[in-house]
Amino acid sequence: MCGLCERSALGLVSASHHNRSRRPADHYMAAGVFPHAVVRMARDFIFTYESCIAVAALFASHQSWLLCHAALAHYFPGEQFSHGWLTRRVFGMLAVRHNICSRNTATTLFSHAIERGALTPLMGIGDIKLEQAVPSPAAMTLLTSWYRAHFEALDLIDGGDRAMWLLADPVRSLALIQFEVACALLCEETLRAPGPLYTIFTWADSGSLLMDRLIGGIDVTGIGRQDRHQTTVSSLTWLAQSSGLSRAHTSRKMSAAERIGGIGWTGRRGRSELWVSQGFYEEYARVQVCKLLILDEISARARFA
Numbered sequence: 001m002c003g004l005c006e007r008s009a010l011g012l013v014s015a016s017h018h019n020r021s022r023r024p025a026d027h028y029m030a031a032g033v034f035p036h037a038v039v040r041m042a043r044d045f046i047f048t049y050e051s052c053i054a055v056a057a058l059f060a061s062h063q064s065w066l067l068c069h070a071a072l073a074h075y076f077p078g079e080q081f082s083h084g085w086l087t088r089r090v091f092g093m094l095a096v097r098h099n100i101c102s103r104n105t106a107t108t109l110f111s112h113a114i115e116r117g118a119l120t121p122l123m124g125i126g127d128i129k130l131e132q133a134v135p136s137p138a139a140m141t142l143l144t145s146w147y148r149a150h151f152e153a154l155d156l157i158d159g160g161d162r163a164m165w166l167l168a169d170p171v172r173s174l175a176l177i178q179f180e181v182a183c184a185l186l187c188e189e190t191l192r193a194p195g196p197l198y199t200i201f202t203w204a205d206s207g208s209l210l211m212d213r214l215i216g217g218i219d220v221t222g223i224g225r226q227d228r229h230q231t232t233v234s235s236l237t238w239l240a241q242s243s244g245l246s247r248a249h250t251s252r253k254m255s256a257a258e259r260i261g262g263i264g265w266t267g268r269r270g271r272s273e274l275w276v277s278q279g280f281y282e283e284y285a286r287v288q289v290c291k292l293l294i295l296d297e298i299s300a301r302a303r304f305a
Contacts (some may be wrong), residue, residue, distance in 0.1 A: 025289045028157060035223040037153040038285050042216035044149035048142060049209055054116040055138045057244060059146070060209045062202040063101050064109055066186060068118075070094040072143060073182030075135060076175045085132040086110070086119060098186050118142075143178075144170045150295050153288075162299055176302040181294060190290040195283035197262040204253055206243045213239060214263070214276050215284050228275040230266055 028034055049056040059065045071086055071094060088107040095106035110133075113119040119133040135143070144166065151162035166173045185191055194202060201207035217232035233239055240250035254274075257263045262280040266272045 025286060025293065028289050028292060029285065031157050033157055034285075034289075035220045037156045038281075038288050039216060039218065039220050040156065041149050041153050041288055042212040042284075044145075044152070045212045046209070046216055048145040048149065049212075051145075052138055052142055053244070055118045055136070055142050057206065058109070058113060058116060058118055059142070060206040060243075061204060062208060063105075065208065066098070066100050066191075067091065067095055067106060067109060068113075069178075069182040069185055070098055070100065072135065072174075073179040076178040085122065085134065087132055100186075113139075140170070140174075143174060147174070147177075147295070150292055151299070154292055154296055162296075162303075165299070165303055173299075173302070177295075177298050180298045180301075184294045184298065185291070188290055188294065190286060194287050195279075196260060197257055197277075197280045198283040198287060200256045200262070201253055205249070206245050207253065209243045210239065210245075210250065210253065211284055213243065214274065215281065218276060218281070223278075223281060227278050228264070229278070229281060231274045231276060234271075234273045236270065 031037075049060065058068055071091060074090055074094065075086060088110045091106040091110040092103035095101045096103055100106070101109075110119070114121055114133060117136055118139040120136045122132040122134065147166055148163050151160075151166055154160055155163055193199075198211070201211050204210075214231050214233060218229040222229055236250055236254060237247050239254075240247040243250070254263060257280070262277050264275050264277075266275050
């Protein structure tokens with residue numbers, strides 16, 4: 001059995017316990033600088049994606065994002081600092097155990113991770129099912145960037161120094177927090193079942209990136225005072241191409257969000273900028289603050305225990 005599966009019962013109970021002790025989401029969302037932190041995170045996610053598209057694409061759908069976090073928790077088993085090798089079998093077990101996706105989908109993702117350079121295979125294993133791999137330097141850089149974006153947002157809100165702590169020794173920092181963070185993410189209801197607008201995008205290929213591009217392009221000064229927020233996006237073709245998607249796929253997702261009032265056009269359809277509703281922004285923001293609360297608590301415990 002994989003390390004995460006062996007410890008998941010304890011980890012999930014621990015995460016559930018800590019949920020009760022976390023600050024309420026409204027504590028952060030009420031901060032005047034919070035909208036700036038949210039938009040900054042969206043832009044940081046876009047920058048990270050564009051800096052390493054092949055590897056970052058694995059994080060761009062919610063399903064693969066959850067599985068990658070679970071796999072990285074298996075690789076970084078907490079304070080033991082002893083790495084657990086990753087295999088197709090481990091990916092499959094994690095996916096089924098945590099109800100992320102089917103075993104076949106998980107093993108396909110393992111293959112894609114090797115093809116895209118996110119995993120580096122180890123030599124000497126003849127059985128493909130037992131083929132061992134470790135996160136590549138590019139994957140570790142991406143994971144560090146993901147944490148940095150969240151820690152910088154937290155630091156912006158309260159003046160902390162979490163990002164400095166992370167960047168001082170990324171490998172040790174990740175080893176201290178990744179297992180607990182993954183357990184908390186996997187059992188967090190807000191992340192597993194977000195709002196209806198967020199859900200339209202989150203399970204689609206590169207759906208998270210589509211949302212990042214929309215939210216990253218809004219003017220923060222109108223958040224909370226307007227029902228609609230104009231974005232810098234005016235072309236579905238550009239939005240699709242910049243996210244590695246077909247225009248048809250992107251159009252279907254945008255149309256679904258438009259039908260329930262989440263997005264629209266400021267002028268002529270396809271000839272003007274898109275807007276996102278305040279409700280869409282709030283759904284996106286609540287997912288972000290949920291992650292911030294998890295990372296804040298777990299990193300504090302790792303730093304000051």
